[in-house]
Structures are given as structure tokens and as C-alpha cells.
Amino acid sequence: MPDRILRLQHVEVRVPDLELCAAYYTEVLGLIETARDVRDGAERVFLKCWDEQEHHSVVLRQAPTYGLDHMSFKVAEAADLDHFTTKLETAGVAVKRYAARELGPGWGEAIRFDAPSGHLVELVHGMERVGNMLPMTNPPPRPQDLVGIAPPRLDHVFVMAEDVEAFTAFFTGLLEFRLTEQILANDGHQLATFLERSHTPHDVAVITGPNGGLHHFAFWMDDWNGIREAADTLAYHGVQIDVAPTRHGVTRGYTTYFFDPVGNRNELFTGGYWVDPDFEPITWTEEEMGRAIFYYHREVNERFFTVHS
Known part of the structure; x- marks a missing residue:
């Protein structure tokens, strides 16, 4: 069976205090802020770890409560979205499709659906690549100006x-x-x-x-x-x-x-x-x-x- 889903792409979590959490995730945990936007009336902050090539792996959304909005997994090819849409809809699962960047900055083309547990799950392809802070030729092991814990x-x-x-x-x-x-x-x-x-x-x-x-x-x-x-x-x-x-x-x-x-x-x-x-x-x-x-x-x-x- 081909590797259609490659890995966890990102999580979007709710936070009642957006600025406090943005400071924590950037200054203590050491993630890098890549963008901000407002969607459905709520401000969001987009973050990535230093060794990730793509636009974001954590999204913080201003909300009254904390918790998980959705989890997103990366697929290898755009056609994999069609493959999983067919499988899910055949099984009676409702699927919604989104064009690239429709869900926010850096976002690829995506499908979303609910797991039996009520979790919103996303599959995505074509996220914007922004690089990992290192040159592609003769790179050092890690950047010299990382902040905080800085997980890769x-x-x-x-x-x-x-x-x-x-x-x-x-x-x-x-x-x-x-x-x-x-x-x-x-x-x-x-x-x-x-x-x-x-x-x-x-x-x-x-x-x-x-x-x-x-x-x-x-x-x-x-x-x-x-x-x-x-x-x-x-x-x-x-x-x-x-x-x-x-x-x-x-x-x-x-x-x-x-x-x-x-x-x-x-x-x-x-x-x-x-x-x-x-x-x-x-x-x-x-x-x-x-x-x-x-x-x-x-x-x-x-x-x-x-x-x-």
C-alpha cells in the first residue's frame, strides 16, 4: 500500500488569551511566528518549528475556551485527496473540500471530515514551503539565533x-x-x-x-x-x-x-x-x-x- 498520508502536518488549538500564548510559544517554547489572520471573526497566529520546511505546524485561535480545533495530516499527492474522499464518502462520512489558501495563509488544498469521536480531521496537500532557516548548501547543524527550547x-x-x-x-x-x-x-x-x-x-x-x-x-x-x-x-x-x-x-x-x-x-x-x-x-x-x-x-x-x- 503506498504511503498516502505522510505525517502529522499541524494542529489548530483554541486559546482564550492569544497574545499571552503567542509569547509563550515563541519566547519559551521557541517556535517561529509566520503569519496572522482573522477567520470567522477570530484572530489566529501561525507558528512553525525551526527545522520544518512548511508554513506552519501550530495554529493558535482566539476563543473563549482552550482545546483542539482540528488535526491535519499531510498527503503525498493531490490525487490522495480524491482517494480518501471516495473512501470516506463510500463509508457514509461527509467530506468538505477547500482550495489552496482558502483556509488561511500558507494552506494547501484540503479535505475535512469528522472522526467518530467528534474530532475534526483534515488531510492537506501543497502547503507553502518557507524553509528551515538553514541554507540548502553546506548548512550548519542548526541556526545560531534560536530562542527558548526550540524543538525542531x-x-x-x-x-x-x-x-x-x-x-x-x-x-x-x-x-x-x-x-x-x-x-x-x-x-x-x-x-x-x-x-x-x-x-x-x-x-x-x-x-x-x-x-x-x-x-x-x-x-x-x-x-x-x-x-x-x-x-x-x-x-x-x-x-x-x-x-x-x-x-x-x-x-x-x-x-x-x-x-x-x-x-x-x-x-x-x-x-x-x-x-x-x-x-x-x-x-x-x-x-x-x-x-x-x-x-x-x-x-x-x-x-x-x-x-x-
């Missing part, structure tokens, strides 16, 4: 759904994602699943919780030292750290969780493993869920399963 790229999004199995079937059956890991309850139903298209442990994951919920979105760091140093920066700036640097059992990755100023949970992530197309999914049992999520602490509390407030 967006990595994954982790959402919540009342029916994890329906969400997983939708993404694997219609959108052609591959299941890498799952946490199963004692009665056999899925408590959490981890799905990929980019040969990483996960591009999107889902855990039991309220429909439409955002658990977190994550940025990639190059190594474990980057995670530890980022936690120092977060603490220095008074950012609320949810989980101090530690390790996951699921994905084998290293992590720290924290909150933006209005309540959206962020993660810095590194490690993991390469996923081949014939990768066999890994299963964690309900008794080992604590170790699956936080391998060292071996436990999770109720707060982990709720949207932050």
Missing part, C-alpha cells in the same frame, strides 16, 4: 474518545494508519491505541476520555539531554510542569509534560523505534497500564485521563 519539529497529537475502538477502526480502516501499540482492558476492549504513518511509534494516539478531547500535542527533541534541559527552561519561566522528565513504556520514548498558559497540555518527546510496514502491534495489559504510560513510576493518576482545567 512537531511530532504527534494525543486525543481522547469515549469509544477508542471506533476511533482506531476509523483511522486504520479508512485513513490507512498502522497500529503500533495498544493497552487492553481485562475484558479485551481497547483503553488506548497508538497509530502511525511516518514509521515512528505514533503520529496520533487516543485514550479513553471525553469525545473531542485533547490530551496533548508533542514536539520532537533530538535526545534525552534536550528533554532535561528543556525542563530546566520550563521551571525557570514558571511553566506548570505536569510530569517531570521520565520514560514511557509504550513507544519506549522519553518525555516531559507541561501546560501552556491557558491549559493546553504540551509534551516534549524523543526516542522510540522505527516502524516497518510489517510491524506487529505490541499489547499492554490493564494491570501494566501504569508501567506502559510511565515506565519508571509505574502508575498514573486520574488527572492523566482528564482534560486539564
Whole structure:
């Protein structure tokens, strides 16, 4: 099967205080502002990580509440939008199509539809390429004028759904994602699943919780030292750290969780493993869920399963 969906393209999140969050994401997290606009009466700020070539990977939208507006995945070819439109509509899913730049600056041609969990999902092709701050000939390893933590790229999004199995079937059956890991309850139903298209442990994951919920979105760091140093920066700036640097059992990755100023949970992530197309999914049992999520602490509390407030 060809790789039609390549990776997570961007997330758009709601923020009640746009200027405070824009300052946090640019000055503390170290993302780069690429544009602003007003859509449907709400101002938006467009951001990218330094090593991303395309126009944006995070969009902040002024709104009364915080949370996820939509998640967007990049497709390889324009024809892939037709492919998925046919599959979705055949399955009875309503699809809406948008021309390039119709949704905002830098945007490519896109389709949008709702997952069974109520999340708005987008597939996009042809985002404007703005470069990664490095020359294409004889580049240094990284720019010299980066600010804050400066993760090189967006990595994954982790959402919540009342029916994890329906969400997983939708993404694997219609959108052609591959299941890498799952946490199963004692009665056999899925408590959490981890799905990929980019040969990483996960591009999107889902855990039991309220429909439409955002658990977190994550940025990639190059190594474990980057995670530890980022936690120092977060603490220095008074950012609320949810989980101090530690390790996951699921994905084998290293992590720290924290909150933006209005309540959206962020993660810095590194490690993991390469996923081949014939990768066999890994299963964690309900008794080992604590170790699956936080391998060292071996436990999770109720707060982990709720949207932050």
C-alpha cells in the first residue's frame, strides 16, 4: 500500500488569551511566528518549528475556551485527496473540500471530515514551503539565533474518545494508519491505541476520555539531554510542569509534560523505534497500564485521563 498520508502536518488549538500564548510559544517554547489572520471573526497566529520546511505546524485561535480545533495530516499527492474522499464518502462520512489558501495563509488544498469521536480531521496537500532557516548548501547543524527550547519539529497529537475502538477502526480502516501499540482492558476492549504513518511509534494516539478531547500535542527533541534541559527552561519561566522528565513504556520514548498558559497540555518527546510496514502491534495489559504510560513510576493518576482545567 503506498504511503498516502505522510505525517502529522499541524494542529489548530483554541486559546482564550492569544497574545499571552503567542509569547509563550515563541519566547519559551521557541517556535517561529509566520503569519496572522482573522477567520470567522477570530484572530489566529501561525507558528512553525525551526527545522520544518512548511508554513506552519501550530495554529493558535482566539476563543473563549482552550482545546483542539482540528488535526491535519499531510498527503503525498493531490490525487490522495480524491482517494480518501471516495473512501470516506463510500463509508457514509461527509467530506468538505477547500482550495489552496482558502483556509488561511500558507494552506494547501484540503479535505475535512469528522472522526467518530467528534474530532475534526483534515488531510492537506501543497502547503507553502518557507524553509528551515538553514541554507540548502553546506548548512550548519542548526541556526545560531534560536530562542527558548526550540524543538525542531512537531511530532504527534494525543486525543481522547469515549469509544477508542471506533476511533482506531476509523483511522486504520479508512485513513490507512498502522497500529503500533495498544493497552487492553481485562475484558479485551481497547483503553488506548497508538497509530502511525511516518514509521515512528505514533503520529496520533487516543485514550479513553471525553469525545473531542485533547490530551496533548508533542514536539520532537533530538535526545534525552534536550528533554532535561528543556525542563530546566520550563521551571525557570514558571511553566506548570505536569510530569517531570521520565520514560514511557509504550513507544519506549522519553518525555516531559507541561501546560501552556491557558491549559493546553504540551509534551516534549524523543526516542522510540522505527516502524516497518510489517510491524506487529505490541499489547499492554490493564494491570501494566501504569508501567506502559510511565515506565519508571509505574502508575498514573486520574488527572492523566482528564482534560486539564
